[in-house]
Amino acid sequence: MLQRFSTILFLFIISILTLNGQTSTPEISYSGTPRSYTIAGIEVVGDLNNDPQILANLSGLRVGQQITVPGDDITNAIKKYWDYGLFSDVKISAAKIEGRQIWLEIYLQERPRLSEINYTGLRRSEIDAVNDRVAMMRGSQVTPYLVDRAQRFIKSHFVERGFYNTEVSIVQRDDTARVNHVILDVHVDKKERVKVNSLTFEGNEEFTDNRLNRIMKKTNQRRRLRNFFRTKRFIEENYRNDLRAIIEKYNERGYRDAYIVEESVTRADENTVDINIKIEEGDQYYFGNITWIGNTIYPGEYLGHVLRIQKGDIFNQTRLDERLFIDDDAVHNLYMNNGYLFSRIIPVDIRIENDTVDLEMRIFEGDQATINNVIIRGNTKTHEHVIRRELRTKPGELFNKALLIRTVRELAQLGHFDPEKIQPIPLPDPDKGTVDLEYNLEEKANDQIELSGGWGAGMFVGSLGLRFTNFSVRNFFNGEAWRPLPTGDGQTLSLRAQTNGRYYQAYSVSFMEPWLGGSKPNSLSVSLHRSIQTGVSSRYNMFNMYGRQQDPFALRGDDSRHFKTFGISVGLGRRLTWPDDYFVLYNELSYQHYDMKEWHFLMSNGRANNIKFRSVLSRRSIDNPLYTRSGSDFSLGLEFTPPYSWFSDKDYSTVTNQQELYRFIEYHKWSFKGSMFKTLDNANKLVIMPRIEAGFLGYYNKHRRSPLEQYTMGGDGMAMNFSYYGSENVGLRGYENNSLTAFSIIPDETQSSGFRQVANANIYNKMTLEMRYPLTLQPSATVYGLVFAEAGNSWAEFTDYNPFQLYRSAGVGLRIFLPMFGLLGIDWGYGFDQNPYNPNANGSNFHFVMGQNF
Structure with a gap:
């Protein structure tokens, strides 16, 4: 056998x-x-x-x-x-x-068999690419045809990349170590890339030579300043695509008859070519009358309104196609979103008179299609019910293209699947009037481990964090489900520890169930945290109101001074249906206990309690959480404690005992954050992201202001500098950490000056503008570069607030999202404005990002 x-x-x-x-x-x-x-x-x-x-x-x-x-x-x-x-x-x-x-x-x-192939003249990456194309494996027989084929393939590989003068020679020699085996020595001389020496146009009147050159994105003349950042290589395939782009641009301007009369590519010398393109523009055309036939669902006047093309507009075939089929609110999508999957719209030129084109839109509406089956493939780890509860397309309902797109977004937001690979495939059955929907998914690793170190308050701080984003509590006691942890139910479990030894320790654990009860998208969040911080701030040098340094508030080595916290919180989130179902209302009740001894907040000694309620109304419609191209993310938050001072007739202006004053902290805190995303190129890669945010910490009684919960501004925005623990960190790249935090002067008899300066930023605002471009969007890693400009400031008093008195910065950065480690990044920023209280904080600064984004 x-x-x-x-x-x-x-x-x-x-x-x-x-x-x-x-x-x-x-x-x-x-x-x-x-x-x-x-x-x-x-x-x-x-x-x-x-x-x-x-x-x-x-x-x-x-x-x-x-x-x-x-x-x-x-x-x-x-x-x-x-x-x-x-x-x-x-x-x-x-x-x-x-x-x-x-x-x-x-x-x-x-015939002899191949023992090995030796390449000369190529880099390692080029050898790998050539090997994949040649596909000659060790042990295969070497024939004259295969040798000739390999030579042709190698040459064509480099010609496609602009090396038109590439020379390839293959020498066959016996392998003395093996009988009837040979070694192939492949020598490749790529020569120099062929570049464009000159690019000239003839017959163009509507577009200038410079404009046509910009349209030809991949074929650009060398030695021109405007092409400094553009490729000057001549590649045949790119050149042909650029010629088509020219005609498409003419068509968009109404020149329907434009064509390339003649184009020539001649050698200027061995490494350059001269290109001459002769264009026949023809006449410019305009839209005439547009009539609709076959439409019974929507009247022609309404369809014309949706089309948004008027008689007399320049004839633009690209815009016509977009308004008929491509845009989210295109005419055809009216039918597709109402179940008419089998509908068609055929635009027909019925008359061309002089420069005017009359169109007839022939509509075949067909019958409405009902969803029969929804098939899910590729979920190897995530349980199917986690996916199905996010579906907006369900069996028995009418087909709806908008809901199909929305489902793709919701599945991407889960974070369990590669968002670039989510593919919904309609499988229509016109005879039955039904359609099956097949969602092809590709699982990606999204559990994260953080093992990091950072510098803060004059010492090294180490962190260890574990985040399991597809956890399953119901399988916790199922031994077979531990591979290595029970997964598949979409729950999130986070564990984190941070310490530098005797001076600082912080521990936290949190859990989130996105579908409490399993029937509605109502989330439950529970978290606990504990931190212990002792005397650490040898670097904490204070400045008086005139900018002169005071005696440092040095605590290093004194374990009797401490700042201890304990907190627990429970939150409920609810997805709303009005104004639309992108809105989420999140409510949280939390308790925090603070224990301070000789610390440098408004309250230096004693214990404080914070019972607060937080409510956040947010709307998040981004398309991809890893590399967002479209959508927006807005949130409006209110956090407040009971107004204890309102229920007491005590005159707090006379109270000097901090323990009595701050036993229960009271405040109200408002916040707003908003971001928008939009692509700037046809490839949907270059993204612009404006963001604005602001916060305000208010009080019920001016004599009982909260000693905690203020803001710290500057630097990377991470809570690594724990000298200011108990406050909200706001990053501003280009400046040192916390260097832009507003200060207040308070009396202190323990100081030689009779007063001391403490961080007390109660209001801030910040604006950011970023442009992002992806380097790779593979499941194994998402990498993109960015440039940014930022401006922001913080103030102690509302009377000092000036939204135009901002510290400005600009810079560049890189973000890397690895499934195992989450988001990592580095930014270089330059701060343009000097802070008189921290004169050396601006200028060139590097910032590291871990587990967050600006």
Whole structure:
């Protein structure tokens, strides 16, 4: 059985190689009187790498067969061996003849096999690319055809990349270590890339030469300042695409008859070409009357209003196609969003008179299509109910294209699947009037581990964090589900620890269930945190109101001074249906306990309690959480404590005991954050992102202002500098951490000056503008670069607030999202404005990003 399988496998391989093998055969001649014999035996001899029995079967001859010698049987057998292209010599002779029986001996000299390929003149990455294209594997037989094919493929590979003068030579030499094996030495001389020396146009009046050059994005003339950041290489495929882009641009301007009369590419020298393009623009056309026929669902006047093209507009085929089929609110989508999957719209030119084109929109509405089955494929880890509860397209409902697109967005927001690979495929059945929807998903690793270090308050801080974003509580006690953790239900479990040893420790754990009860998208969040901070701030140098340094508030090494916190919170989130279902209302009740001894907040000693309620109304409609191209993200938040001072007739202006004053902290805190995303290019890669945010910490009684919950501004915005623990960190790149935080002067008899300066920023605002461009959007890593400009400031008092008195910065950055580690990044920012209280904080600054984004 094994020998039969080997024979079949070898014959299959040989049949494939035959297609590319040697087709020429030698001239065969013989003489003598033909006689009939019966084959008694067949023996294959020679230096063989294959089973002789398999090679004998290739001849078509078999024991017991009657043949004529000399005759066609032997001739055909020899031809078969040559046709396979695997042998350099073939001979068939009679080893023995007895009566009418003949014993045949087949001599075969197999072509050599490939031992290895050596490349010279190429980089490692180029060798990998060439190997993939040539596809010559070790152990395969080396034929003249395959060598010639490899040479052609290598040359064409580099020609496609602009190396038109590439020379390739392949030398075959024997491998002395292995019998009948050879080594191929491939030398590639790419020469220089061919570039565009000159680019000229003729016949163009509507567009200038410079404008046409900008339209040709991939074919640009060298030695021109305007093309400094553009490619000057000449690549045939890109050049042809640019020619089509020129005609498309003319069509958009109404020149429907524009065409390339003549174009020439001539060599200026060995490494450059001259390009001349002659254009016939023709006449400019305009839209005339647009009529609708076949429409029974929507009146023609309404369809014309949706089309948004008026009589007399310049005829633009691209815009016509967009308004009919492509835009979200296109005419055809009216039908597609109402179940008319089988509808069609055919625009027909019914009359062209002078420069005016009359159109007739022929509509075939068809019947409405009902969703029959929804098929989900590719979810190897995530349970199907987690996916199905996010679907906006369900069996029995009418087909709706808008809901299909929305479903793709919701699945991307889960974070469990590669957003670039989510593919919904409609499978219509016109006879039944139904459609099956198939969602093809590709799982991606999204659990994250954080193992990091940072510098803050004059010392090193290490962090260890674990975030499981597809956790399953219901399988917690199921031993078979631990691989290595129970997953699949879309719940989030986060564990984090941060410490530098004796001076600082922080621990937190949180859990979030996105569908509490499983029937509605109402989320439940629970979190606990604990931190202990002792005397650490040897670097905390204060400045008085005149900018002169005071005695440092040095705490290093004094464990008796401390700032301890404990907190617990419970939150409920609810997806709203009005104004639309992108809105989410999140409410949270939390308790925090603070224990301070000789600390540098408004409250230096004592214990404080914070019972607060937080409500956030947000609208998030972004398309992709990793690399967002469209949509927006807005939130309006209010956080407040009970107004304890309203229920007391005590005069707090006379209270000096901090413990009595701050036993229960009271405040109200308002916040707003908004971001928008929009692509700027046709490839939907270059993204612009404006963002604005602001916050205000208010009080019920001016004598009982909160000693905590203020803002700190400047730097990376991460809570690594824990000298200001108990406040909200706001990043502003280009400045040192916390260097833009507003300060207040308060009396302090322990200081030689009689007062001290403490961080007390109660209001801030910040504006950001970013442009992003992706480097790779693969499931293994999402990488994009960015440039940014920012401005912001913080103030202690509302009376000091000036929205135009901002600290400005600009810079560049890089973001890398790795499934295992989450978001990582680095920014270089330059702060343009000097802070008089921190004169060295601006200028050139590097910032590291981990687990967050600006």
